[in-house]
Amino acid sequence: MAPHKRHLPAVTVACLGNGTGFARQAEELPKNFSFIEEESRIYEQWEASGSFQPSSTATGDPFVISMPPPNVTGRLHMGHAMFVTLQDIMARYNRMRGRPTLWLPGTDHAGIATQMVVEKMLKAEGKSRLEMGRQAFEERVWQWKGEYGGFITQQMRQMGASCDWSRERFTLDSQLSEAVKEAFLRLHQKGLIYRGTFMVNWSPNLQTAVSDIEVDYTEDPGTLYFFRYPVVGSDDHLPVATTRPETILGDTAVAVHPEDDRYAHLVGEECEVPMSGGRRIPIIADRYVDREFGTGALKITPGHDPNDYDIGKRCGLEIINIMNNDATLNAAAGAYEGLDRFKARKQLWADMQEAGLVIKEEPYTMRVPRSQRGGEVIEPLVREQWFVRMQPLAEPALKAVADGSIKILPERFVRTYNMWLENIRDWCISRQLWWGHRIPVWYVFPDEAAASASEDGRSSEYVVARSEEDALQQAQSRLPVCRHGQGAALRQETDVLDTWFSSGLWPFSTLGWPDEASQDLQRFYPTSVMETGHDILFFWVARMIMMGIEFTGKAPFSTVFLHGLVRDGQGRKMSKSIGNVVDPVEVISQYGTDALRFTLATGTTAGQDLNLSLERVLGNRNLTNKLWNAGKFLQMQLAACSDSELAELAAAEFSTSQSLAELPLVERWILSALHQVLDRVTAAHEKLEFGESGRAFYDFFWAQYADWYIESAKTRLYSSDAAVSQTTRKVLVYCFRTLLTIAHPLMPFVTERLWTTLPAQQQQLLIASQWPSHNSAVDDKALAQYQALQEVVSSVRNARAEYGVELGRKIPAQLLIADAELSSALQAEMPVLCSLAKLDEAQVSVSSSMDASSSSGESIALVVRDGLEVRLPMAGLFDVDKEVARLNKQREKLEKDLAGVLGRINNKKFMDKAPPKVVAETMQQKVDAEQKVSAILEKIEQMSGMAKL
Template sequence: MEKTFDPQSIEQTCYQRWENSGHFAASGKGDPYCILLPPPNVTGSLHMGHAFQHTIMDALIRYKRMKGNNTLWQVGTDHAGIATQMVVERQLNAQGQTRHDLGRDDFVKKIWEWKAHSGGTITGQMRRLGTSPDWSREVFTMDDNLSEAVTEVFVKLHEEGLIYRGKRLVNWDPVLHTAVSDLEVVNEEESGHLWHMRYPLADGSGHLVVATTRPETMLGDTAVAVHPDDERYRSLIGKEIKLPLSDRLIPIIADDYVDLEFGTGCVKITPAHDFNDYEMGKRHSLPMINIFTADAKVNDDAPEAYRGMDRFDARKQIVADLDALGLIEKIDDHKLKVPRGDRTGAVIEPYLTDQWYVAVESLAKPAIEAVESGEIRFVPENWNKTYYQWMHNIQDWCISRQLWWGHRIPAWYDNNGNVYVGRTESEVREKQGLANDVVLHQDEDVLDTWFSSALWPFATMGWPKQTPELETFLPSSVLVTGFDIIFFWVARMIMMTKKFTGQIPFKDIYITGLIRDENGDKMSKSKGNVLDPIDLIDGIELETLVEKRTAGMMQPQMAEKIAKRTRKQFPEGINAYGTDALRFTFAAMASTSRDINFDMARVEGYRNFCNKIWNASRFVLMNTQDADTGAKGGELQLSVADKWILATLQKTRADIETALADYRFDIAAQHMYEFTWNQFCDWYLELTKPVLNNEDATDAQKRGTRHTLVNVLEQLMRLLHPFMPFITDTIWQQVAPLCGHALEADATIMGQPFVEEVPELIDEEIIADIDWLKKCIVGVRNIRGEMDISPNKPLNVLFKNASASDQRRTQDMQVFLTRLGKLESITQLADGEEAPPSATAIVGDMEVLIPMAGLIDKDAELARIDKALDKLSKDIQRVEGKLANEKFVANAPDAVIAKERAKSEDFQSQQRTLMAQRETIASL
């Protein structure tokens, strides 16, 4: 092994060997265990959320593979209708073309060409993360077999009356000219206005004042609503209003939805341009007047003066015209949530159009029951409340999108407007008895991407064909996903899978937290706090990172701000931490919290953990590679330390398996770290030296310790492998032969069993004995540190109040005590025997005493401590003075105040320790 751990030198070679060996495929043996990868967008690249979730999934897959399960991680990508179409449209725009210049067929060909050349970015990055899905089964939502499943589901739902076409209100993006889902709408608070407008009563007896944030939609008003209990307006219910700037009369209606406290208590109702108004319009059978075109300009159903105007230009003109007529009562500043398309930034328009819908009520009922019965389990359990809330208030699902890229809706129209649904045009003609001279044209729309994604659990397994994979891996074992798509994806998969297979899609749903930056802020390009997981793996120079974070920013001030923040946060760029350190960081942070603040210091710490593992492995190999490890037989005599590490390994194995069963990856990582760093590296390796370096030790004793060293290291690599695949496989290749494994050319640790349970190795008495030994050694080392005694100076130690058990342990572990504690002698004091002035450590009821006479220069040590106490006193006075300053406390950030308080506590703790030392030394 190389002297230092260099992840870049092993990772890609290692991964290529794994993939070429075919180890990622299902074995066909054992109980099935399956995970479906939430298909990332083919346009995308690996972000921190992906890397976090993929680490969790891969850890489970690798663990279950080692446990002997028939393990499948089904991988694939999503065609991402809007996102992909926009990418290719931008490329065309840069060449001075639009998709309309090419026509639909040629434009779709362009997208397939782009997908072939650039669409594999994210799967390449997944390989860099060490993920081990079955790449031979990789699918794409536009593949022929998945497209067949989409068509089949559409046709069958339509035949049952569960898919229908209707004119309803949708989220409309006026730039993309398509309906978009709620998930593609970003609602953020912006500064706006609240216009109070006078609406004259038709009988000339006065007017009502309505308050609105959208005066331009008044052209489509079809009523004014008041609350039925509002005494101010009760007598006006049923009367009519003359709509300003129009020659229409509209009624005054009563509805409980109206908020008496908001504005004037009178609400203008525009059913074709507001979702709440739409529902009220249906309740009261109001006309629905759409006043906008597809690109949000005023259409011909509005008064002629405003036709062709952009909606916001029309707003200004309408307000000016109302003001000229004396119909503006007042205008207030107002904060409001503005819906914008996440792709275009355009203000989303509630828009009345003909769309295709799925009637979901009958589909939702069995999906709710599947969770209520416990057939499907949310982890953490509290997410089922969110699921129920959405499912009990579910609305019909708009599944059509006005795009060219996607699964085209299998519906055809004749020239009379009749619509026919079928798998193909020929099937439609045959079923409907339509002659060849009847002209049919296919629906121009495509299906919502979430429609095909809803079929993921069974379409990826070959449905509608009845395949062995479908029989074996449905339902899958666990879905790992985020809380934000519980309704958009998770619920719809449950509905569709239950409907078309009669089974649940998955047994467990593990909801991960959201990865935020170190301050708890959401990572976004506009904030300049996005981290690229590949940059953490490979490292990146500062200026390259600055350029990357500011690329494409139109506002120089924003780019400058982000550049400044980046230089401050990463003055030397980002170090190369390697994949294993990043993966272990994700695992260690995978608590049941919704939000996870990503701390770069944790990655640094786990890179050090990798170094610790590497160096410990080098120590083991240097002491065993050219020696007898018992792999070929021979007597093995295990020391108490050997037996202890085997027992501790077994207990750690059990703790890790329990944590993984509960999806507590953070706890599993904690157990791995504690055993590896504190027990194996810090203690056991030290405890082997008194045997390996002891000329009086027998061959059987040395062989026993070497045997334990290599076998515990080999098992430790198997314990760590699910989270840290690269370093563990690399080390395992070196240590496995020393354990007697004959490695074939394609041998890999992932093909080995997980550490097996051997209960008889757990000896609680030996664990207690070594715990006693460690406390004695730590006590001696602490005294050395406190009294500034050289680590190499031999000490005489007295044991006072030693029980029979303490005396037995002293005898059994004499060699470990003297070697690790650097002790010259150990003396048991008789009952009542007085000890000389000593420094003391407590181990249970026993006192560990180190006589101080002759060990230190008493006067010099007291002078040193007095000098340190004087400095600490000044430090405490300075910090306490700051904290007592009311002006400082009032103006300083909370983090600064907390830091000063922590300093004060630390200084005072040091002061107490030094004063105790001074008292001890002064008594000598």
């Protein structure tokens, strides 16, 4: 019987029960894995099965990941693809290890990004949010969210994200909004939230404060402007340099270094601000001044520069704001009022030039802060905002990492974390937007008339409340009745909260907090791992830790896993301007999800950036093809099996030493090697070393299982002895089942599809299957003996290639094996050895004497290792004349190359003038070329000797 020639009957896709306690295989696999068609079908099957939800019967400790919520406006990019891949690997692995696993997904309302998108749409319609009013605008944004906001979650499904979509959260969900109000209320009650006037990043186009993470810095060509600052009461002046002349109008001091002798006589004097109508400011001394930069004298503008703001606070300087919210100059700028900041710069400098105050201009590279949303230049401005006092929150967060409650991977980022928190500043949490969590503050006025008369809707008295009704009750009960009785008027704060405020509550607000009785909160908090990019360690991760400890008394997660950036193949950051952005959706459509996931998972380690090339993705697409072909091969071997035989295969188990001991060498070897790689993969997952897990699987599957075991097994599969072939099938099925299982977290789609081809004890999806038992039996002797067999085969294959023996021609050989036990083992596997090495088994002899002579005339001795040698009688096995001609042609080329090298060496001019490194390289080239020529000549001589036989 030749089972590999039989065709499988076409049956339904689902596994079929046959009444014998196992499920029969599915329909015949097509030639290739049709990932475009199959992936969506498989995903729908997973989701419909409920596999993404935490098991109610699993007995292990819960494993919980809170997905970093992508912007609701977003589209999948490689950063998203990276976190989806790594988090899905963790979820699938822990689910298979029997832990109730919750990967909780969601999206962020993304205040600025979403508002910009909708305002752009309105503008195209000839409308504006100001014309619509706040309520109508918010309704329009919710409408947009309903129509387009789920796009990125659909793309994450394409990546195979096995998160519990039934628990999907949105940061503006009603329950999460209640959590935000509660957090604000509690922080305010503790005195940790206050309203104050400080410097912030200001977006003139959006007319709102923005967070540091929403500011990118670019290196732009600019100008360093040198000018004279007139000293009052003298003809002297201070030479000053600036990159922003327009801010001169907001100067409130000029500073010099206290040890700078050039200007020491001017400290304490006053100077006159150019073009200001005679306004005077002091000349002060401060150690912040860099004597080597510019002129060594620094203009101080506390209202428009972060460093100057610190100096101004330290020295008690006046803060003058010269800009409106739209970056035009205000009345404090005098004659320049109404001008755009950059137009004002040109006009002011021209006026100073006319007044004789200009010294010179020099080109200068500037570090310019720009908004991530649109690229406009951010202005540092002093504005009244809401702030959180961070130091009291930072101290417990520092302690949690220091005492090991939270582990940060890689550990080098602990230093960064500590540095940020030890030097933390108060957090500006208010944004001048309409889309977001509106700050739960109500300003209280004596009556409606007073409220209407307020320009900004704010008063000196306010209450923090969960609702307007609550606010009114507080106002009536707490504030003086003589001023605020039943007729008190309320106006809610128009600002919304920074999106990082609601995101900071994410690990516990998504589980039901502040409802302490929430079952999800009690079961799944604290979470297990927070996996995200290292670039938001401070902006988000640290804030989650601070908020988690503050509101729950517990660190929100035990491990922080930080992945690196995904760069292009040349190591450059992906950028639309460069044109090197790789779209993961396009990669998936070309190579399949599994190939992309495997590339992302194995291409980096924690904290390290990944240089992504499509060549690597293609290489891993070849891996999915190899896996698919192995599945097709196995399916063909099962085609002719009876139900009882399939039931045996489904029940096959080889984890014990006893089950291994009864098997032939080849099977003991592959099972031992499989159990070793299983342990290696399991350990890698436990240490979150996903690259190591993938590489261990790849190396074993490709180099051992596919290239060696399948080829070795073919000699038994077609044996006339049914017991022998069935044993081999058992091992093949057991190995392939284990391989699919350990590969599943990284390559879920192709492994799930191949899983349906295996006979199984029960009808169960691979995603819901158990992880194989590790620490299984390993036969070290079998590993060593089969390695010897591999070395013999490799030596023979190399010799055949070297001497040009026809690929299909079987040749005789003599094996000299000193070790009797190894000799016995290899002789027992002689059909395998001969099949792999293309030896003629009828003409293979084995001897224990290492000085035995060949009985086949002239032979070539291949020393495999000490005590193991192969002798091949090569005469007559190939065309000697043809081989000698080929070698002579090769010799001529090598001798020509050698002559060129000798020509340079014999050239005295070259040897005298060439750098020592070049000379050394040339001498090494001579040695290498001579060795190659010598080897060719030796081989030609050997060939010529054979020709005489």
